[in-house]
Amino acid sequence: MATVELLFSALPEHVRTARLVAAAVARRAGVDEAVLDEVRLAVGEACSRAVGLHNSQGISSPVRVVLIEDEKKFSIEVADDAPRPAAVAAALARAAAGSAKGSGPGGVAEDIGVDSDDDMGLAVISGLVDDVEVTADESGGLIRMSWPTASTTALP
Secondary structure: OEEEEEEEOOOOHHHHHHHHHHHHHHHHHOOOHHHHHHHHHHHHHHHHHHHHHHHHHOOOOOEEEEEEEOOOEEEEEEEEOOOOOHHHHHHHHHHHOOHHHHOOOOHHHHHHOOOHHHHHHHHHHHHHOOEEEEEEEOOEEEEEEEEEOHHHHOOO
16 A cells, blocks of 8 residues: 655645646556546545635644555545534535535535535535545544545456
């Protein structure tokens, strides 16, 4: 298993670099070329979300991106240090799982007072990535995304 860790200051201009690094490592890991645009977009959305959370809450620690290559899948973890109350964390997880779609005109954001951009960003990510998990608590949030590698999608 190979792992690459990227730490960057919470500045919007660094999101592009994270996208490029993620796409390069995904390609090397064997992620299908047709999926690389989805990888770039999902990482860009997750990193932009983390940058926004850090900036809105005055957090100076870096955004963390971990790229994990193993035999069957390629995973990306984007972590932020923005604390969330338990109710917000649970609602964000529901939003990422797609259950927010039917929860009323404003979705989860309206129900609990979360920024609707947060809800929208998670909807974009869940639309791009089949295997996504969102967790958040008082110490920050984490978005885990995974794609199969060529070894798991190749025909016998």
